[in-house]
Every structure is written in C-alpha cells, then in structure tokens.
Amino acid sequence: xxxxxxxxxxxxxxxxxxxxxxxxxxxxxxxxxxxxxxxxxxxxxxxxxxxxxxxxxxxxxxxxxxxxxxxxxxxxxxxxxxxxxxxxxxxxxxxxxxxxxxxxxxxxxxxxxxxxxxxxxxxxxxxxxxxxxxxxxxxxxxxxxxxxxxxxxxxxxxxxxxxxxxxxxxxxxxxxxxxxxxxxxxxxxxxxxxxxxxxxxxxxxxxxxxxxxxxxxxxxxxxxxxxxxxxxxxxxxxxxxxxxxxxxxxxxxxxxxxxxxxxxxxxxxxxxxxxxxxxxxxxxxxxxxxxxxxxxxxxxxxxxxxxxxxxxxxxxxxxxxxxxxxxxxxxxxxxxxxxxxxxxxxxxxxxxxxxxxxxxxxxxxxxxxxxxxxxxxxxxxxxxxxxxxxxxxxxxxxxxxxxxxxxxxx
Amino acid sequence: xxxxxxxxxxxxxxxxxxxxxxxxxxxxxxxxxxxxxxxxxxxxxxxxxxxxxxxxxxxxxxxxxxxxxxxxxxxxxxxxxxxxxxxxxxxxxxxxxxxxxxxxxxxxxxxxxxxxxxxxxxxxxxxxxxxxxxxxxxxxxxxxxxxxxxxxxxxxxxxxxxxxxxxxxxxxxxxxxxxxxxxxxxxxxxxxxxxxxxxxxxxxxxxxxxxxxxxxxxxxxxxxxxxxxxxxxxxxxxxxxxxxxxxxxxxxxxxxxxxxxxxxxxxxxxxxxxxxxxxxxxxxxxxxxxxxxxxxxxxxxxxxxxxxxxxxxxxxxxxxxxxxxxxxxxxxxxxxxxxxxxxxxxxxxxxxxxxxxxxxxxxxxxxxxxxxxxxxxxxxxxxxxxxxxxxxxxxxxxxxxxxxxxxxxx
Numbered sequence: 073x074x075x076x077x078x079x080x081x082x083x084x085x086x087x088x089x090x091x092x093x094x095x096x097x098x099x100x101x102x103x104x105x106x107x108x109x110x111x112x113x114x115x116x117x118x119x120x121x122x123x124x125x126x127x128x129x130x131x132x133x134x135x136x137x138x139x140x141x142x143x144x145x146x147x148x149x150x151x152x153x154x155x156x157x158x159x160x161x162x163x164x165x166x167x168x169x170x171x172x173x174x175x176x177x178x179x180x181x182x183x184x185x186x187x188x189x190x191x192x193x194x195x196x197x198x199x200x201x202x203x204x205x206x207x208x209x210x211x212x213x214x215x216x217x218x219x220x221x222x223x224x225x226x227x228x229x230x231x232x233x234x235x236x237x238x239x240x241x242x243x244x245x246x247x248x249x250x251x252x253x254x255x256x257x258x259x260x261x262x263x264x265x266x267x268x269x270x271x272x273x274x275x276x277x278x279x280x281x282x283x284x285x286x287x288x289x290x291x292x293x294x295x296x297x298x299x300x301x302x303x304x305x306x307x308x309x310x311x312x313x314x315x316x317x318x319x320x321x322x323x324x325x326x327x328x329x330x331x332x333x334x335x336x337x338x339x340x341x342x343x344x345x346x347x348x349x350x351x352x353x354x355x356x357x358x359x360x361x362x363x364x365x366x367x368x369x370x371x372x373x374x375x376x377x378x379x380x381x382x383x384x385x386x387x388x389x390x391x392x393x394x395x396x397x398x399x400x401x402x403x404x405x406x407x408x409x410x411x412x413x414x415x416x417x418x419x420x421x422x423x424x425x426x427x428x429x430x431x432x433x434x435x436x437x438x439x440x441x442x443x444x445x446x447x448x449x450x451x452x453x454x455x456x457x458x459x460x461x462x463x464x465x466x467x468x469x470x471x472x473x474x475x476x477x478x479x480x481x482x
Numbered sequence: 483x484x485x486x487x488x489x490x491x492x493x494x495x496x497x498x499x500x501x502x503x504x505x506x507x508x509x510x511x512x513x514x515x516x517x518x519x520x521x522x523x524x525x526x527x528x529x530x531x532x533x534x535x536x537x538x539x540x541x542x543x544x545x546x547x548x549x550x551x552x553x554x555x556x557x558x559x560x561x562x563x564x565x566x567x568x569x570x571x572x573x574x575x576x577x578x579x580x581x582x583x584x585x586x587x588x589x590x591x592x593x594x595x596x597x598x599x600x601x602x603x604x605x606x607x608x609x610x611x612x613x614x615x616x617x618x619x620x621x622x623x624x625x626x627x628x629x630x631x632x633x634x635x636x637x638x639x640x641x642x643x644x645x646x647x648x649x650x651x652x653x654x655x656x657x658x659x660x661x662x663x664x665x666x667x668x669x670x671x672x673x674x675x676x677x678x679x680x681x682x683x684x685x686x687x688x689x690x691x692x693x694x695x696x697x698x699x700x701x702x703x704x705x706x707x708x709x710x711x712x713x714x715x716x717x718x719x720x721x722x723x724x725x726x727x728x729x730x731x732x733x734x735x736x737x738x739x740x741x742x743x744x745x746x747x748x749x750x751x752x753x754x755x756x757x758x759x760x761x762x763x764x765x766x767x768x769x770x771x772x773x774x775x776x777x778x779x780x781x782x783x784x785x786x787x788x789x790x791x792x793x794x795x796x797x798x799x800x801x802x803x804x805x806x807x808x809x810x811x812x813x814x815x816x817x818x819x820x821x822x823x824x825x826x827x828x829x830x831x832x833x834x835x836x837x838x839x840x841x842x843x844x845x846x847x848x849x850x851x852x853x854x855x856x857x858x859x860x861x862x863x864x865x866x867x868x869x870x871x872x873x874x875x876x877x878x879x880x881x882x883x884x885x886x887x888x889x890x891x892x
Contacts, residue, residue: 084504084505084508084521085508085518085519085520085521086508086509086512086518087504087505087506087507087508087509087510087512088505088509089505090500090501090502090504090505091500091501091504091505091521092500094494094497094501094523095494095497095498095499095500095501096497097497098494098495098496098497099496099497099498100497102496102497108495108496109495109524109525109530110495110522110523110524110530110534111494111495111501111521111522111523112520112521112522112523113504113520113521113522114519114520115519120519120520124520127537249496251496251498260590260593261552261553261554262553262554262592262593262595262596263593265553265554265555265593265595266593266595269555272555280492280556281556282492282493282526282556283552283554283556284493285552285634286634293493293498295492295496348765348786350765350768352772353769353772354765354768354769354770354771354772354773354777354781354784355758355760355764355765355766355767355768355769355772355784355786356765356766356769357765358760358764358765358786358788359763359764359765359766359769361764362762362763362764362765362788362873363764363869363870363873365837365838365839365869367764367788368788368789371764371788371789372788372789372791372792373785373786373787373788373789373792373796374764374765374784374785374786375783375784375785375786375796376758376765376768376783376784376785376786377783378768378772378777378778378781378782378783379778379781379782379783381782381825382782382783382824382825385825386783386785386823386824413796414792414796415791415792415795426772427775428775429775436588454587454588454589455588456584456588457613457614458612458613459773459775460773461613461636463769463772463773
C-alpha cells in the first residue's frame, strides 16, 4: 500500500513554519508498513488543494491531508475534497449539534461560521477530535482512501495514532518498514559508499542503504521492509553485520552512539579520566564531550590555550617549540601538558589553522595528539571548508583519534 | 513569477528529518517577491524526481530543487533533471579537474564516483559551491528555470542567497523587499514584543516586524517593501531607530553583529584581554568567542574545570567554597581565578546545573561572574529546557553579562 501526505497552509509555503506534520505522518506511515512516496504542501486555495488531491489519488491508494479544517473562510480543505471527489458537501447534524453544545457549555455565543466544521463530503465519515473542535474526515473515492486531519500538531497526532494508523495497519496486514543508522568516522562519504558498494549490489531488494555526511561523520542508513517485526529486525542485523565487516573500526556505533558517547563508554570501561588541551577549537572538544549526561565520571576539564603564552605557561610547552605553534611537536607537548597539569590518565590535544587567514601553515592544517598509558600518538590532518567547518571537523577528528587509541586500533 | 520547491531525500518521506530546507527556500522566494505555490518532497528515486520536475514546470516558471547532488549511487537529482529536460548528461571537465585537485590537495585518493558530481545536463550551467563539493545546477528548459542546490543546509543556504535569489530578484525587477535583523539579548520574546507593541501599531503599512527567538537571543526582523533601494533603506533605518529607542542596551547589534562579535569589538576598543573559567558549559563559551576570525587579538584562553578538583587546583577556588560548587561565591572565585591564572584583564565564569539530574541546585540554576578592571559582578539565572538548551542559554547569558559590563551598563 502506498501513500502521499498533503499539508495545507500558506504559512508553510512562505517558510513561516516548518512542515513538521509531514515528517510526523511520514514516520507513522512507515511504522505501519505503508510506503510514503511523496509529501506536498499547498496554500489555502481550494482549487490548488483539489488539484493536489486529484493528482495524488492517481498515483497512490492512501492520501493523508493535514490542515485547512478550521472554521474560518481560509479553511477550505473540506471544499477541496468535495471537489476532487466530485460530490457535494452535506451538513452532518450530529456534528453541528455537538459544536453548538460545546459553545453553550462555555457560555459563549457561537459565530455561525463554526458550523462549517460540520460539513462533510457526501458519503464521507467524520473522525472524532477528542481535544479540539475540528473533526477529521475519511472519504473513500474510487478505491482510494482520503483522510483529512487538523493542522494543529497535537490534534493531528492524536487522530493519526488513534484512527489513521490502526486502520491502515489493519488494511496493510503485516508489512513493517524499519531502519537503523550506523555512524562512521574517519572516512569520506564516497569512500564509505565505495567500501559498501558490493554490499549494496548483494543486498536483498527490500533493503536499501543511504548515506548522509556532516560534522565529520558519515551516517549509513539501512532501511528494510518485511512481513513482521522479527524478520525485519533480522534483516537489519544482517545488513549491519555486513557494514561492520566492510568498514571495521571506522564504525563508531549505531543509533545515538555518537563519537562522544563511544569515547565516554571506552574511557569508563578502562576507568581512565580525560583532559583536553585545545587551541584552534577554542573549547569545542570539551564542549562536545560534555553533551553526554554523566560525563563528569570521566571528563576532568580542558586547558584552552588560544595564545602562545598560555600554551607555554598553562600547558608547559617548550617556548622553543612555539616558534612553530602548528606542528606535531606542539600537539604532542600539549597532550602531555594536559595530562600532567590536569592530572588525568589521558590527554587529548588539537592545534591548527582554522582560517580565514593562513598562519604558519595553510588553512585546514591540524595536528592532533593523544598521550596516555599506552604512550603517545600524533596525526596531521588537512581539513576542507571554512573556519567553522574546519573547527567542527577538527573536533570530530580529535575524538576519533582518541576512540581508536582507546580501542587499541592505533 | 511563480515557483515551486522540490526537496529530494527518502529520509524526508520517512520523517527521519524535517524538511527545513523547503521552509528556508520558501522564505527567501517570498523576500524576492516570487510567489511560491507548492512544496514537494520525493525520495531518492530518479523516475519519481523526474516526474515531480516535469509536473512542476507545467505549472510554474521557476523550480528550485534541493538534495540528491552528492557523489553516491543514491544521489540521482542530476539524472532526474536530464530526464525531465530530455537531454543527456555531459561531464564538465573543469568541474572534474576541480574535484580531482581538491582530493590531491588533501592528499587523499579520489574514489571514481566523485566525478559524478561533474555531470551536467547538456546546456546547463554549474553553480559554484564555495563551502562543499557538490556544485549546483541551473538548467533553462522551455522558458522555465530549474535550479538544483545541495541538500546540506549550510551549502544550500549559501548558494540560495548568493546565486538563486540575486538572479530571481533581477528577473522579477521593480519592487524591492529588504529586511534587517536587530539582535536582542537578555529579554524574552514576549517582553520584546510587548516593548515594541506601540511601534508596530505606528509603523507604515509596508513595514512589518517579526520575532524569532532561540539560543538566548531574540531576533527582530524588520521587513519593508518599496520602489527602489533608497526609500527602502530609509524605512529600515527609521524602524531600526525605533527598535533601539524602545529596547536600549538590550540591543546587541544588527545583521551579523552577534554577542561574540559585540564582546570582541568592546574588548578591542578598551585594549582588554579575556580569559574564561567554565564548568557546566564545558568549553562552549570559549568555543563561541573563537568563532570570530581574529579572536586571538583579545581572547587568551579558558580553564574548563568540570571536576571540583580542577576548580581548586587550576583556578584556585577555596576548597571550603566547593562544598557548594553551584553558588555565587564559586562563580566569583572562578572569574578571579581565570583572571590571575590566565593573566588577562577580564575573567568570565559560569557554573551551574545543566541536568538531566539535579545536583546541589535545581536543573537550570546557573551563576555567572565577571571580574575585571571595573571590579566584579555576579548574577544568578534560572534557565529553562533540557541539558543542551540550558548550556546554550548559559553561554549567551555569560556573554551578555560581559557585554553589559564592558558597556558600563552594570
């Protein structure tokens, strides 16, 4: 069974609000095993909404509309459905009585336009709205299902979960779409894609792989469709094992196992504490390590030595070395300094040129060093992009160096 | 001129990410005076992307596509445009050479698939991507403009603002829509709206004011429409003067004058250097100060003392005070410690409870302190939200405290 989502509202087209309802509905449809093939947003215009509905029911079996069910003149989703399904609107007297009773209960006069919410395309069913005034609609037209839900996110969600999804799950019987994200560090998107190429070719047709790169990591999303949760999760396990075999230690973890969480877990397992010495990153390595609740169990602190003087005084870097502040030797001395001055088991250091101006080295040149019970390691990396990109990539590269050190991969 | 936006990515349909790019493009098109009539999201499927493009160019003059321009097998927007415009893809050798050079510069082997990013539908133009690898495209087909931008939000935004909007504005001619953002700190969105209420009522009809809150600041966007740049910019000047008069020292600056830039400018004017002492923020205050190129002119560094021991040893906070690490006294001692240990003119400190677990104080309790030539100041703030929100708000509140200190407002 395939579906499309249509969100109604001029404010969406103007970018005044994001179309978060479409994402919520898309996620719920996937859970129900319904293939969502398109999202559309249109303005509060009866003709354009009707056109979008007519096009959608040519392509798919299920259309879920959100928005345009309110009482005011600009709410025209009811009229648009009636037009697309070529049938008149009829006032549902039971719904109308409910709306009248609601106003009486709150002792307010009812503006007549509220009764528009009782209008239903002929043959359609009304979906009760337990937390708002706008009822939803279900119209079956030429074997297609047209659902209309309110645009208010909380009301939409409730009707989606209590009416639409149970109904579609019954109709779809069985098929489940699930996905899992594998996080990879230290490889470019294209290198990951190349390494996984053979896997992509061999994978069962119901399993797909997609890549999303950013912030110094590549997220590999495995998606599969199967009859039932158990086979679906088995297919994901198989695909994840294939990805891990192909990428080895570059795999950081799955789901929300980020670099900082992986590093925190590895430090915890060894009972080691961490301190950082930062230059070009200005504090962002510590800032990222401490996004994890409970980081105080292994993270002691950082010495951010942005000036050469502070590299010498606070970290004990030999002034002779500071002639070339962006160098492997300075990174190593900073890591050792972090370890001794902070009094921790492992020191992690970064020095480099973030730009925009070149210093003693070209923009993007970064030296990273770790010092700890397993000795010292230092790496030079060349990072692309503008100042903030270079800094974010330097943070990720530093954490990944530490991760590989803790895993005894380097 | 009318437009549609097409966002490409299966992750959008599955609701794994929200379609924020469509909102950004919609907002920019509106600013350029272009009527956006539909947003569509489709998956990474060449046939379906091509169908969406073919339908859109039947309806409107301009189609802006985002996503699907990466180097991997699932990036098929180039192929879809070629199919919709019924023309073959040709490899642009200049772009290909640029991609090869980029990999050589960073000393990495180039997976062959990267050259797919140099493929251009015949007759199309390449749009330079200054901050990423995926170039954009512009194809003119039967009098319609088909723009394709990367899906990475920062790259998309840059190409949108530097290429698409200027071009469309030129084509649209006539009415100029301009806007200016006034940044405000230390006030809630509703307090700003209330203070500006009278201004809003008095403003000429062509001038509108909108508020956007986030990250500890409120951005007041003034938008005006006029025939020609000079009257438009005069109307903006008038409105800005009104906002400044109503909000006083809470105004940080206009445009890209962020808190960290304002602080940097004020430090520079006084010839004072800065050092930070951070606890709950883990390094993020220094990280934010150093987003500004040239920050080394006034920023010396930070001591991030996440553990109590490090607050004592590295910052010299009296161990007796550390019985209550989240307190005004500890914040003051940290600011003094930053000043003396880093050897700078001004010390800025933050200590508090980011959550999720309560410590000696409720989640969101934060103490901020400044110490400098004008003496010491300390403030307690109660910040709302979850861990990362509390930390981001603490960074903004600390920088704003320092800003007001430097302006001699406190």
